[in-house]
Amino acid sequence: MPGPLTRLADRVGRKAVSALDEMGFAAHLLGRSLYWLAVGHQRRQPVRMSSIVAQAMDIGIGALPILSVLAFTIGVMLAVQGIYTLRMFGAESRVTTGIALSLVREFSALITGILVAGRSGSALAARVGTMKINQEIDALTVMGIDPIRYLVAPPLVAMLVMVPALTLWSHLVSLAGAGLYVSAALDISFGAYVGQVIDALRLSDLAHGLSKSAIFSVLITLVGVVNGALVEGGAEGVGRMTTRSVVHALSAILVTDMIFAYAVTR
Amino acid sequence: MxxxxxxxxxxxxxxxxxxxxxxxxxxxxxxxxxxxxxxxxxxxxxxxxxxxxxxxxxxxxxxxxxxxxxxxxxxxxxxxxxxxxMGVAFQGGALFSSLTVAENIMLPLEEHTRLDRKTMEIIVRLKLEVVNLAGFGHLMPSELSGGMTKRAALARAIVLDxxxxxxxxxxxxxxxxxxxxxxxxxxxxxxxxxxxxxxxxxxxxxxxxxxxxxxxxxxxxxxxxxxxxxxxxxxxxxxxxxxxxxxxxxxxxxxxxxxxxxxxx
CATH class of the missing domain: 3.40.50.300 (P-loop containing nucleotide triphosphate hydrolases)
Incomplete structure (x- = not known):
């Protein structure tokens, strides 16, 4: 009978190996998707524009209403907190700079990533998982249709286009939300607020937020598909892995965000 | 034999x-x-x-x-x-739930042939006739009974002859x-x-x-x-x-x- 320490080491080791295994699988999915995107047409296995567009509609256009609400809320919230904090130093007139930088560099990309992970990443996991337990993935394989080309490449492209686009949109909405509150609270015109925002932001700030959103889009897709592909044990398994995919995607987004900010900002 | x-x-x-x-x-x-x-x-x-x-x-x-x-x-x-x-009819049908029956049957044609749409539609209707599912092409897989699902899967399996x-x-x-x-x-x-x-x-x-x-x-x-x-x-x-x-x-x-x-x- 092995001791408790040995058993702990055994468990940790197994978890580590399976985590590495999943990361390897994710890398394989990414590599194969890029491969099919590059040479699919020559090999008569094209990644179809129609399915990319369908995915993009769902991931992007479908998320617009709820994203607008969330972005607006974040903008107002940041303005409220910003003014409260800066008032302690009598510096509330500088609040716009803080709001503009935090929203464009951080919060818009983050809230968009979180929303898309919850809405579309989980849907992807559920879809792939359901297809797996219904043998639909086997059916694709035996039909001579590569499942990665058919199921992974389209959402990957759609996410890569739509998540940065949504982030841009949430920049606009959250800045507008913050502006409404700031102009009322500090008694300045909305036009003056917009002027301050434009002064505060540089192109590199915009690039910072958008690059992160592009990374998030890849993470959300891969985490969704990996979890979907690992589904076992029927409908309950699909539910479990869908939840797991959301948790993993959010963790991946936050950790990546921190590392990216640390590496780029100093 | x-x-x-x-x-x-x-x-x-x-x-x-x-x-x-x-x-x-x-x-x-x-x-x-x-x-x-x-x-x-x-x-x-x-x-x-x-x-x-x-x-x-x-x-x-x-x-x-x-x-x-x-x-x-x-x-x-x-x-x-x-x-x-090769054609395969899986036990549970394995029809793609986001596509209609006709689209399911058409998928191998779309992926592996360069026929025009009209021809593909005719082939699909032919195969639906073969498996006695004529007129059911517009249904979603979730709307089919067990026997119909198996027959639709068979139609998809034989669509490329x-x-x-x-x-x-x-x-x-x-x-x-x-x-x-x-x-x-x-x-x-x-x-x-x-x-x-x-x-x-x-x-x-x-x-x-x-x-x-x-x-x-x-x-x-x-x-x-x-x-x-x-x-x-x-x-x-x-x-x-x-x-x-x-x-x-x-x-x-x-x-x-x-x-x-x-x-x-």
Missing amino acids: TGEAISIEVRGLDAYWGDRKVLAGIDLAVRQGEIMVIMGGSGSGKSTLLNHLLGLLHPAAGSVRLLGRDLSALSSQEILDLRRH PRLLFCDEPSAGLDPVVSSAIDDLILRLRDAMGMTIVVVTHDLDSAFKIADRICVLDEGTIVALGTRAEIRASPVARVQNLLNRRTEEATLDTDAYLRRLLGES
Whole structure:
């Protein structure tokens, strides 16, 4: 009978190996998707524009209403907190700079990533998982249709286009939300607020937020598909892995965000 | 049986699930235009054998040759090309739930041919007629009954007029009338198109109705292989148990039984 320490080491080791295994699988999915995107047409296995567009509609256009609400809320919230904090130093007139930088560099990309992970990443996991337990993935394989080309490449492209686009949109909405509150609270015109925002932001700030959103889009897709592909044990398994995919995607987004900010900002 | 050409050849196939050996030294040859029924109880290894024939699993030892080509020696592109000559009707249908029945059947055409839309639609309607589902093309898979799902899956499997057709439990879970209709359909497909057909089933009536030859699997080995008459006359006890639906008396080991109860083994 092995001791408790040995058993702990055994468990940790197994978890580590399976985590590495999943990361390897994710890398394989990414590599194969890029491969099919590059040479699919020559090999008569094209990644179809129609399915990319369908995915993009769902991931992007479908998320617009709820994203607008969330972005607006974040903008107002940041303005409220910003003014409260800066008032302690009598510096509330500088609040716009803080709001503009935090929203464009951080919060818009983050809230968009979180929303898309919850809405579309989980849907992807559920879809792939359901297809797996219904043998639909086997059916694709035996039909001579590569499942990665058919199921992974389209959402990957759609996410890569739509998540940065949504982030841009949430920049606009959250800045507008913050502006409404700031102009009322500090008694300045909305036009003056917009002027301050434009002064505060540089192109590199915009690039910072958008690059992160592009990374998030890849993470959300891969985490969704990996979890979907690992589904076992029927409908309950699909539910479990869908939840797991959301948790993993959010963790991946936050950790990546921190590392990216640390590496780029100093 | 329309000739002696071999369409499917399995040699010395071993397969494992984890550490457990589920197939041991399987040798099987299916002639062109033949209907081979693979029969066996649950856990006999018949689904694993089917997955090997479909190239979904890689054998631990031995080889699978389809239409004269060794699956393990082919490049991924060659396998994709070979798959255009194979049709598979999965047990649960495996229809894509986001597509209508007609779109499901059209998918292989869209992916593998350059026909124009109109021609594809006509082919789809033809195949729907073949499986007696004319007029149901617009339905979603979730709106189909069990028998309709199996027939739609069959229509999708034959849409490219494959030379090899595999059916996994085509009549499982269906009432006797529908199940018999599906058997007739399989016979018609072979007669009309000369397909080589492999059917995996545990349904005795269906097996004896459609099979040219039957292969009985038990615990990962072939215990009997032959024509219907040969299987009926088989001297092997396990085959006779299967045919007569007799349960097998397990030899009772009291010590082992007690150990199992106490959770010690």
